Amino acid sequence: MAKITFITSDGETKELEGSSGSVMELAVEHNIKGIDGNCGGVCSCATCHVHVRPEDMEKTGPGSEIEMDMLELDDNTDEYSRLSCQLPISDAIDGVVLTVAK
Amino acid sequence: MPDPFENARLKRGIAEVGNQNDPVQLLLRHKDVRKTAHNYKTFKSGAKPGRIVVPSEVNIRETRQIPFELDPPIHGVYRAAVEPWFKRALQSEYAEKLKVLIDALIEESLEKDSLEVIEEFALVLQSRALTLLLNIPYEESETWISWGTHVFRSEETALDGEKAKILYDYIDVQIDKALKNPGEDLYSVLLNTEVEGKKLTREEVKGVMVLTFAGGRDTVINTVTNAVAYLAEHQEALKRFRKEPEIIAKAVEEMIRYFSPLTQMGRVVTEDTQVCEHAIKANTRVSLCWASANRDASVFENPNEIVLDRQINPHVGFGFSHHNCLGAHHARQIMKVLLGTLAEKVAKIEIFDYKENIEDLDEFKRKVGYDYLKVKFHKTID
Numbered sequence: 001m002a003k004i005t006f007i008t009s010d011g012e013t014k015e016l017e018g019s020s021g022s023v024m025e026l027a028v029e030h031n032i033k034g035i036d037g038n039c040g041g042v043c044s045c046a047t048c049h050v051h052v053r054p055e056d057m058e059k060t061g062p063g064s065e066i067e068m069d070m071l072e073l074d075d076n077t078d079e080y081s082r083l084s085c086q087l088p089i090s091d092a093i094d095g096v097v098l099t100v101a102k
Numbered sequence: 103m104p105d106p107f108e109n110a111r112l113k114r115g116i117a118e119v120g121n122q123n124d125p126v127q128l129l130l131r132h133k134d135v136r137k138t139a140h141n142y143k144t145f146k147s148g149a150k151p152g153r154i155v156v157p158s159e160v161n162i163r164e165t166r167q168i169p170f171e172l173d174p175p176i177h178g179v180y181r182a183a184v185e186p187w188f189k190r191a192l193q194s195e196y197a198e199k200l201k202v203l204i205d206a207l208i209e210e211s212l213e214k215d216s217l218e219v220i221e222e223f224a225l226v227l228q229s230r231a232l233t234l235l236l237n238i239p240y241e242e243s244e245t246w247i248s249w250g251t252h253v254f255r256s257e258e259t260a261l262d263g264e265k266a267k268i269l270y271d272y273i274d275v276q277i278d279k280a281l282k283n284p285g286e287d288l289y290s291v292l293l294n295t296e297v298e299g300k301k302l303t304r305e306e307v308k309g310v311m312v313l314t315f316a317g318g319r320d321t322v323i324n325t326v327t328n329a330v331a332y333l334a335e336h337q338e339a340l341k342r343f344r345k346e347p348e349i350i351a352k353a354v355e356e357m358i359r360y361f362s363p364l365t366q367m368g369r370v371v372t373e374d375t376q377v378c379e380h381a382i383k384a385n386t387r388v389s390l391c392w393a394s395a396n397r398d399a400s401v402f403e404n405p406n407e408i409v410l411d412r413q414i415n416p417h418v419g420f421g422f423s424h425h426n427c428l429g430a431h432h433a434r435q436i437m438k439v440l441l442g443t444l445a446e447k448v449a450k451i452e453i454f455d456y457k458e459n460i461e462d463l464d465e466f467k468r469k470v471g472y473d474y475l476k477v478k479f480h481k482t483i484d
Contacts, residue, residue, distance in 0.1 A: 040354075044415050
């Protein structure tokens, strides 16, 4: 079980709990604004972009090369960017705080 | 479906194709295609209407397709204005209506000893589903079915102005009707849509409608037809969808990658530049070859195979960046419901006869689908 906090672009904070699937799926299931997951989680649409709180980067780790290539062409990408479809939910990411990208 | 671009993609990364005295440099590598699609300043969409389409449509239309033939930042304003309507396809109510429509079509098809997939199935499905996207009565699909498989193209010539005129005249009549009797259909909604404080003009409404009709016709028809052919040749896939319906969404993405329903989309170059070490002159055309990028082995493992549950699939089958497909939600929903319903009702598909539709791009001959595909659907036994 992992507790994940989302901060949306209108400043709303939502705390969710999940035990399987991806962070994107959890967010879509709970209608987190700004996370669409159009491609269903295969890393093709970049509509699930989040910024990981810097101190949580250790928990999530960096993205794969394919994911980073995808993010490279997003104008709002920074060093804490990840595609949430590529973040599997597990105990390892318990407590992370994610800000939904614009 | 073979990949005609492999050799050129590996060796050169770029290839010139002639077209109506306005040749096009095809960009073939995944990375170049994505970067170029993103760089709207050097590679623009807001050129003369029809010029970014390959083959060019400059001689058959003047209406600017919107938001497709605009560039940021104004592109984003128009896109944001129309996008919510196209996102209706994500709602469960929309999916349920599609399911009713696809259930009925498959039931009809199961009764036939021989089914010609393009005319009797894919075109009918595309047309009926379009009534949902436009939110207009189901009966209207009869008119579109009667037009045949292509709006812009016909059997005789690649670009047929007469056929395009049918669509333009039709849309004009529909806009007039919506002006007189506004309803809850897309025409009426667009006529009431404001962009930067001003209502869309009639020409702009027409531009959105032409895009909606033209962009989602051949593409959807070819995807549906290719999917049926694939399922006929891979009977185990239907069984797998029955057992593991959770992979269907991934299978849809994979089919979009593998079939690449739109081979390419052009851009007009605004300044002398370079792509993968090739000089490109201002005011010439390049094209983003989605079909080639989607088979790039540096990105996709086993690119020439359909891997139904492919986990990482950064395909560009719906385009990429600012101009990614506006109708993608609708298309994905059609394909998800279609694959699920075929798995539910059809045990196997038998092919009797077919003729491949090969697109001719000078040195490249690309199979895009079929001219005809005759099959029989066999029922599942409960």
